[in-house]
Amino acid sequence: MTQISDEELLGRFVLRARRVHAHSLVQDWDELLYHARGEFQANIDISGRMSIMRRLPEHEEVFESLASRVRPLTVKSEPVYYVKVFTAIDRLLGDRQGDGPHRERLQQLRRAWEAAEIQGTQAQAYALQSARIDGSEATNMVSDTQLAAAWLYADLVHADATGPKREALAFPLRERYAAAVRLFSHLAALTVETLRLVQSLRDSGVLSVAGSAWDDDVVIGATEFVQEAQAFVAPVGASAPDLRDSLGFGEQWSRFTVTDLLRQDPTNHVRVVLKDAAGSTITSYDAAVSRRKAVETSVEWDVLVAGSVIFKFSFDVDVDVDVDVDVDVDVEGERTVEAHFLGWEAFDSTNELKLSSTLLLIQLHRATSMTFEVRDEKIVALGPSAFSVDQVRELEVFAETVADIVAIERLTGQTLDPCNGRLDDRDRVRLRRARLMWEGQIVHAIRHPVTVTAPAGNPPQVILTAAGTVDVGGTLVPTPAILMRHPDMMATEHGDAPEAGPQAKKYTIQPPEGERFIAWSPDRAQVSNDNDLVVTASWDLTGIDETTFPY
Structure with missing residues (x-):
C-alpha cells in the first residue's frame, strides 16, 4: 500500500x-x-x-x-x-x-x-x-x-x-x-x-x-x-437474567406498572395502610396520585391503589389561598384542610385487574381503618367497610375463580376475556381442575359414567378428552388434552358403532361406586402405569367438599 x-x-x-x-x-x-x-x-x-x-x-x-x-x-x-x-x-x-x-x-x-x-x-x-x-x-x-x-x-x-x-x-x-x-x-x-x-x-x-x-x-x-x-x-447493578436458565426475572426484578410510572414524580407518592382493630398493619400499598384538579376552593385527587382501584377525594382549602393542581394537601406550611371521600372505581378490563381489585376489597373488609399518607403525614382515614358476611364470601369465591383464570393465562401465554358473568360450583370445579392439570398435577375428576367409542372394538384403557375450552362466567378458558382412568373402572358394551369404523363399539365406562376417575394432561404429567396414578393436588376450593361433590 x-x-x-x-x-x-x-x-x-x-x-x-x-x-x-x-x-x-x-x-x-x-x-x-x-x-x-x-x-x-x-x-x-x-x-x-x-x-x-x-x-x-x-x-x-x-x-x-x-x-x-x-x-x-x-x-x-x-x-x-x-x-x-x-x-x-x-x-x-x-x-x-x-x-x-x-x-x-x-x-x-x-x-x-x-x-x-x-x-x-x-x-x-x-x-x-x-x-x-x-x-x-x-x-x-x-x-x-x-x-x-x-x-x-x-x-x-x-x-x-x-x-x-x-x-x-x-x-x-x-x-x-x-x-x-x-x-x-x-x-x-x-x-x-x-x-x-x-x-x-x-x-x-x-x-x-x-x-x-x-x-x-x-x-x-x-x-x-x-x-x-x-x-x-431492578436496582442499579442488578444482573440481567439469562433466558437460557429461566424465563423468570428473579426477586430483584419487578414488573413496571402504571403506578410505577406515576411514582416517577415524587409529588405523586401516596402510602396506603390498612390496619385491624388492634392497630396492627394488615397490608400497605405504594399508591400514586393519578389526577389532580383545582375546583374553585378545593382540590380533587384520584389515588390509584393496588394498580386497580381509584379512590377519589376532595380537599377544601382556604378561600384566600391560590389553588393549584399541584398543591400538596396538608403540606402547605402548617395549614390543615378538610378532606371528603367521593367514592371509588375499580378497573376490570383484564382478569389481573379484577383479581387485584377484588383482593383489595377483601383486605378492606378485614381492616378497621384505611389511611392515606403523604410524606409520612396522614391526610385521610377511612373507616371499616360495610360488606356483609355473604358479600365477603362472594368476593372470596370470585377472587379464587379469577386467580385460577390468571394462572391459566400465565401458563398458556394467552390473554382471556374478563370474567364478568355468573358461575356456579360446577364451573369452579372444572376451572380448578383445568388449572391444576395445566400445572402438571394429577387430580380427582368426575364420578359419573362416560360413554365412549372404541374403534378397535376393545374396551379403552384410558378416556381421552381433546383440548378445548370451558365457559367460566363468560370467559372461555382453554383446557389441555386430558386422560382419565381408574385402576378398577368398569366397561359395559352397548353394541356396534359403525360410524367410527367396522369394528368400533360403544362402551359405558364408570369408576367404582363412590369413587372418581383420576385425570391428568399427558403433555404436562407423566403417567406410565397405575403405580403413577396418584392424586398429587386436591381442589382446595372454598365451600366445596371434594369427597362429596356430585360432579
Whole structure:
C-alpha cells in the first residue's frame, strides 16, 4: 500500500466528512442526535399492557446511503480510519495543540470514537437476548454493537458476517437495523464534530434493510418500531437474567406498572395502610396520585391503589389561598384542610385487574381503618367497610375463580376475556381442575359414567378428552388434552358403532361406586402405569367438599 502524508490523509478525511455533512439526514441536526441517543419511548395502560417504540428514519434507503458514507471511518484498512485521522492531527499540530480547550476537545472526541467502535461485543446502549416462551432456542446475550455490525456486514455492504457479528443473525433484521440506526447516527455526529474541529464537514449515516432468505424480512417499511411488551425494573447493578436458565426475572426484578410510572414524580407518592382493630398493619400499598384538579376552593385527587382501584377525594382549602393542581394537601406550611371521600372505581378490563381489585376489597373488609399518607403525614382515614358476611364470601369465591383464570393465562401465554358473568360450583370445579392439570398435577375428576367409542372394538384403557375450552362466567378458558382412568373402572358394551369404523363399539365406562376417575394432561404429567396414578393436588376450593361433590 502506498504511504500517504499526514496532510493528504487529513485532506481525504475532510472530503469524506464534507460528503457526510452534506447528507440530507445530517442537515436536520436535532433529528440526527435523536437517533444517535437511541431513545426508547414506552406507553403503558391501566391494565399493564406496554408498548415500546423506537422511531426510525423516515426513508430506509436514505439512511442506507448515510451508513455507507460513514463506513470508511470505521474500517482499519481505509486511509480515513478514525485512529489514523487523530494520529495525523496529533502529528500535524505538534506542540501547537499543547494549550487549553483545543487539546481537551481533541481528547474528548478521541475517547468518544473509541467508545463507539463497531467491532467487538461491548454494549454501548443495550444488549438483547431472546428465547421461545418454553425457554428453548435461547440466544446468547448480543450487544447493540454486534447487532449494528451484523447489519453492516450481512445486510448492507457484504454477506459475510463473521466472529461476534454472527450471533446477531439470530435476531430479526429489524433489530439489527434499529441498533444500526443508533450507532451509525452517533458515528455521523462524531464525524461532524471532528470535522468542525479541523474545519471540515461532518459525517452522517443511514441504515437499510437487505433481504436474506425467502422467509426473512427484506424491508422495514415503517417509521416506527412498536412492540407490545412488559418492562421490568431492578436496582442499579442488578444482573440481567439469562433466558437460557429461566424465563423468570428473579426477586430483584419487578414488573413496571402504571403506578410505577406515576411514582416517577415524587409529588405523586401516596402510602396506603390498612390496619385491624388492634392497630396492627394488615397490608400497605405504594399508591400514586393519578389526577389532580383545582375546583374553585378545593382540590380533587384520584389515588390509584393496588394498580386497580381509584379512590377519589376532595380537599377544601382556604378561600384566600391560590389553588393549584399541584398543591400538596396538608403540606402547605402548617395549614390543615378538610378532606371528603367521593367514592371509588375499580378497573376490570383484564382478569389481573379484577383479581387485584377484588383482593383489595377483601383486605378492606378485614381492616378497621384505611389511611392515606403523604410524606409520612396522614391526610385521610377511612373507616371499616360495610360488606356483609355473604358479600365477603362472594368476593372470596370470585377472587379464587379469577386467580385460577390468571394462572391459566400465565401458563398458556394467552390473554382471556374478563370474567364478568355468573358461575356456579360446577364451573369452579372444572376451572380448578383445568388449572391444576395445566400445572402438571394429577387430580380427582368426575364420578359419573362416560360413554365412549372404541374403534378397535376393545374396551379403552384410558378416556381421552381433546383440548378445548370451558365457559367460566363468560370467559372461555382453554383446557389441555386430558386422560382419565381408574385402576378398577368398569366397561359395559352397548353394541356396534359403525360410524367410527367396522369394528368400533360403544362402551359405558364408570369408576367404582363412590369413587372418581383420576385425570391428568399427558403433555404436562407423566403417567406410565397405575403405580403413577396418584392424586398429587386436591381442589382446595372454598365451600366445596371434594369427597362429596356430585360432579
